[in-house]
Amino acid sequence: WLAASAGALCGAADAGESLRALIADSDHHAAAVCRSLRDGVLAASSGILGALTGGGPSRPVRSLDDGFEQSLTIVYRILFLLFAEARSLVPLWHPVYRESYSVEALRTAAAASPHSAGWWDALRAMARLAHAGCRAGELRVTPFNGRLFAPARTPLAERRDLDDEAARGAVLALSTRRAPDGAGRERISYRDLGVEQLGAVYETLLDYQPCAGPSGVTLQRGSGVRKATGTFYTPQPIAEYVVRRAIGPLVRDATPERILGLRIVDPAMGSGAFLVAACRYLASAYEQALIGAGRCHAADLGERERVAIRRQIAERCLYGVDLNPMAVQLARLSMWLATLAADRPLSFLDHRLQTGDSLLGASLVHLARAPHRRKRSGKSDALPLFDGEAVAEALRAALPVRFSLEATPNDTIEQVREKERAYAAITARDGLLSRWKRIANVWAAAWFSSPNRPVPAAAFGALGDVVLSGRGALPPRTAEAYLSAAEAIACARRFFHWELEFPEAFFAADGRPLSNAGFDAVIGNPPWDMIRADTGAADARDRARVDIAPLLRFTRDAGLYSAQSDGHANRYQLFVERAIALTRAGGRIGLVLPSGLAIDHGSAPLRRMLLNRCDVDAIVGFDNHRGVFPIHRSVRFLLLTATGGAPTRAIGCRLGLDDPADLEAAGDEPAEQSPWYPVQVTPEMLARLSGPALTIPNLRSPVDVAIAERAAALFPPLGDAAGWNARFGRELNATDDRAFFHPADPHRADRLPVVEGKHLDPFRAAAGRTEHAIAASDARRLLASDRHERPRLAYRDVASATNRVTLIAAVLPARCVSTHTVFCLRTPLPAGVQHFLCGLFNSLVVNYLVRLRVTTHVTTATVERLPIPTSEMAPARFRQVAALARLLARRDDPAAFARLNALVAALYQLSASEFEHVLDTFPLISTELRR
Template identity: 45%
Template structure:
């Protein structure tokens, strides 16, 4: 077994997989190769610190390449001091090898190496400075998939040398008959093993949390409910996982025999593996928590305390005071340290292979559960479907978080000095477990290091892993802010950043003043309170309510927070000073207490059912909150107390009071806002309705529609408000931000006041997110300044690996399409819906079609208006299951040109139908299905509903009076591939009237031959069985009505993969034949 996991770095292969390779008997490297390897490594040790790349190539890189079975070809120096060669086997080039000066770090040239190898058509590159040998996967440049090996450590460890030589050789890089290299299969096996480990640990976390919750609930718990006990149980789980993360990386003194034997999770795991008595297991866990919280010094053993809430007994009082049975404690440790392997002996979970993101996703999925007590037994149980699911929140894959962070932050760091990078302020307003903040932490730390090197302040050879951990600590201390309404999620965010910035011999980074619990969407500013009446839409009568006193208080708070920022985190005494400063700021006598109470009272007015706060009431509450004794009578006190209760329950968050050092009265704002905010609809539940009412009536949101509310819309508007002028934003949002009518105001603001980057659309059909596979979402980023006259839209991608290729400049599918705002206006009017297109050819087709005819609702064209019939749910009482009356149809009863009316069970009395729908129900009505999708065979499905048939809300009927032949003509157009193509670029799951009304609809004379032909074909198709020949003729007629050339028609037809190819070819052939006449 390899003795030191730090011998290898990178994520190409897991350490546990490398260890299994080293231990396997088949395919072992012979002893002579190991001796040769050691000889080359010994020679490399003779290289001086300032050895040039050529010396590294001669002494180490070339001999090592030959030992690994490669032929070395094409030695060539480069202008930047590197030395490159091509590695081949036989006639096939397999990789590029790059030797670099001994004093340079391999990481610094990775981007250049990837670009050079990719340009040469090579998947792999091997890089070395004589001290480190690294294998880089150039197909995933920004995924940072590589394997690095410490040369001296491998030479000293036979198992490590064995693992390295088995992976990094010509045989593993050479493709087999299937075109795949054995190394690719090794990577796949390693990733599958890790997925299995993560899944097993996920199950273990759930079992451990349930075991602890049950154990805590069996004894006295001070009246605390099961939800509180679940939270404390999770704290214990997170402690154990955190300590294993630290132990696996040598960030606690595992080298000391006393510490390792008495205070490590590894020691407890070994007890379980040995089958020893597990008496004292709970006491051991408690002792570890106390030591982690308090620290210790005994001779040469120094344990630096981990400050913060995780190990604090005050934040888990039931756990601190209770004794859990040792059998339960042993079950918890087993669940969190061991994984079953094919029914055999359980193996230790390799925490060295689990990064912050993997642990974060495991943590966050625990929030899918809601703890409950079994009604019959009283035992604690976990029900799937917790607050995380109910708030539309999902863990974001690392590839996507890193893409958003790179794209958003790169323009802000380009060319900046190191100290200026640390001045950047980056916010995630819905941080969850901190995935985006962790990605930002890593990115800014790397850019800080690069800036140090660029400015001659440090070289890669001067920097150790400890230094780089220190850079991440600096970034976490100075740059990162996060907010989440869920206290457990905020705890997870802290935990993730602690893991990311953890350094040996230092306390945890103090983050309590930057990672906050609060509702990002419900809050206000003192300025807004002074001009807006609470609880309604009117203006305040207290325009001069706040003056110099408020500014002075905010100034004092800003000074305290700047002092927090300036105080280091290097010692536990530093951390305690920060805790005292924050406690002073947040105390009842703190500078912001009265102003926060006033803002709470103002917001609470929207969340007090049955209570109206008038202007005079609010003035009295404000005066009382500021300590004016004249207004301290009981009625005002009761209102203030009620407001405080509501504020606590709903976690109101007043941004300028929480972060006064960033959001200054004279301007300011965050340099960047990033994240993946919740996507849930705001409807149904009372809480959601109250939030929707607040967002519409309080004046704190100005870009929202009057239709269905959605949390992502509010988060986007809030983000644009919080980012400074010229700052950057980068968010993951559902496709609705691009296409939904309810997001029109936001789109107009983005086009008018922001400079948008290329929009990247991600197709979820391969379940990138654990949501419906038919959904799409977008990576939206830009600068909060300027405007966007045209939009570059990247065709949908389905593989997150394409995000790496996008960032490196390599094409991922077809090139992006440029869509002018003028085209968007023609396609959807002021809605400015962005079409779902897959390239420039489709944009050209849309542009041509929207120029060819006026919109269906235009007065210069048909002037059509569609509307719904009855509502199948709300009007259910009108329906009968039998008897006389008009049949009732839904969208499923409509197919192209046909309406199914026979044998329908639902009926409605004729007089009731006429009373509700008027005489329209007595005539033919052109209708189309509401529910549809861009992935269906066709999207627009239209037919003529006969007289005396009632439609429900899943059918839109024509309300404009037209003769039957004109309705047949329009029906033909709606069923055409041409208009289906236009419609499906805008459709989500519904063909709304806004989409139908905007369709380009030619209106030839009723006496024209083309009108007669199209209407006649539609009549024939409506009156008989399906006829592919007639349908083909109709499709061709409509294409020629729009004057489409064969190339444009071919582009349109290619968007209908579910239509048989021969049917599409028939239409294309018919058009070509007519064009040739």
């Protein structure tokens, strides 16, 4: 009654009895429990880490990371059992198990006996039972496979001198949380927690690293991994939407066999959120296909049967890769929990969920050539170094085993262990496939070679001969040194050679390439971090340069990537290109990406590739002001789905969302037929609006489309020869040129003010309030021109589409210079033209046009592409706008600003309703001023 009464269904959102209020309370509670779980995992991991690494120098740990990994394994064991107990997937009905081997029994004892002993013995006993299982009378405990609970995974925990309080504290930290009223602790209900919450745990753990101190080894914040790699937990509604939109077309009207034959991969899987969502979605589709084919009725399928289906999907359809071993371990845990059956061991997933760098590796095509720098076409006149039949022989030896691993069930522990043995055999160092992996490592390592670890590119063929036959042209000692260096680099960089790791996605059983090779779908939320070395302290920048330089050399010259710009690269760009390469023709792509893919100038080559080689069907854009991801609230991101192997026809867009829950309203019909996507854009439209860059503006409604298209039709781009042919650029760099800066001194005529972005306001530059100055002679030498001797239009670089206004411009006075946070006009234009442009730049209409195309920076490419009228097109309004800009440079005048905006709206032929729409996009501008 509380949830279904008329009052609940119709009550106001803020009424305590309304259904929406109940849902909000539930969400708030779930978020609080999730935070408690994260805090508990940190506390438990830190305590266990301290216990495992204690004991003095007589018991050294190989490394802090080794101790951390073992402590996490123990934490994962407890988490796994808590989830399993909450779902009655272990024999809690039996008193012996319930009272002696359950985490719940340990929790009760921990709460009742603060200083009791035997806690490590209890955890070891639970792990042994889960690992080996047992049959004793009526008690049947199904053994799990050896990965998670094997004693060999945690040798440090086998010591007998471990601190019992650490184990007791871990049990309490993971099974209870502080009560909301602050009075004691209460149990965490793991039945109400989804497996997806492990993603939040993973995201939190990335921020911590083990550190040794006077009081022992602890976890401390500051690893910087999460921020540095742009790795974030994806909320469940987003993962489910991407999976539904990406995989839906593949399962629509598909047979059960076709669904089981799909191969879905997440190349940056993190804790497995997308794979869990894909597992559930495919299982549901498979169930419906069985019913549709008449093989069963809906009433025949209970929870037991549905779990069996999910296990099949996980074992046969899903693949994942991640650079972080901790993520891979947690992804396996997530998949095990999502497919856990009471009477079955954990599925063997080692061959499907792997550790590696998805971006670094070699394809077999590249192994035919030495790793020399090549053109991005990848063409070479050199003869192949290796016979393709040799590779096919290795594949013929491995593929039958790979196919049997997916076809054989995981119903008994014997079957699982047989799979472990079979996989170990084909991945053994002396196996044929492993030899080709070593050759691929040599090829990739050549790009990362250094004087202390040389792997000469010229020696590649000879080293390959040594690996394959044991003989070669190089002296044995030299060859061994080069091969050892290559293996060390491969281990450090975690090279991942896709065709050799997942050959069944690319080759038939006879070792020949598939006619339509690749995965059926590539899904995920890849890292968004910039690959650069110009931030942080000097020593940090130096270390980063050493690490990044070979990575950039590889991505730009090795031939695997052809759509990267010459500017700063972002890792997501590489992942998009990798996704295109991994997807078969007709396969699907579904990714979460920063909005830079749509609008950044540096992503233009990638956009062209994406739109030419993929049929992008839908883009959903999000503003982050609600903190969907723990990044700056002004950053936007998007969800993109596409089909590989065909050019884009039309993209259904829904932009400007801020709540992932809104995705639940998106239907399953094609985006071009769905009213949920209010805007449809085509490549032809993008070319009209953005030129060859094919920028995808933030068009949220048909009104936005009408305004943008009309502006592009009316006026040429600012930087076009048919327009003002204007070019902007930077002058000084505040970091690189700081040695030439002096404190500002108005009495020194030989020194020029140094203007920064913060000194620019709309229409005005505060050149008299700068903190720094530079000698006129130094300025002339550094700038290699005398442009700074005359007034010139300038605008701020750093801005945001969510600020009060985005494009902030002023005419700089003569005899001043600016830093890299300001872009200055380089084209010599008359003063009247510069004031006219200044007026346009600061107008709300042009700001609106800019906001359609920016993230956090207003680049020169964006400004030079703006449709701007010339003086011949409207001479009277040209003079009026220039005069108002001069007036507003002298003083604030709201009436003059309003007149200027009205003039600009008339220039762009906006109707009254369109102008009102533009003004409504500036909520931080006062109502009076907008009028």
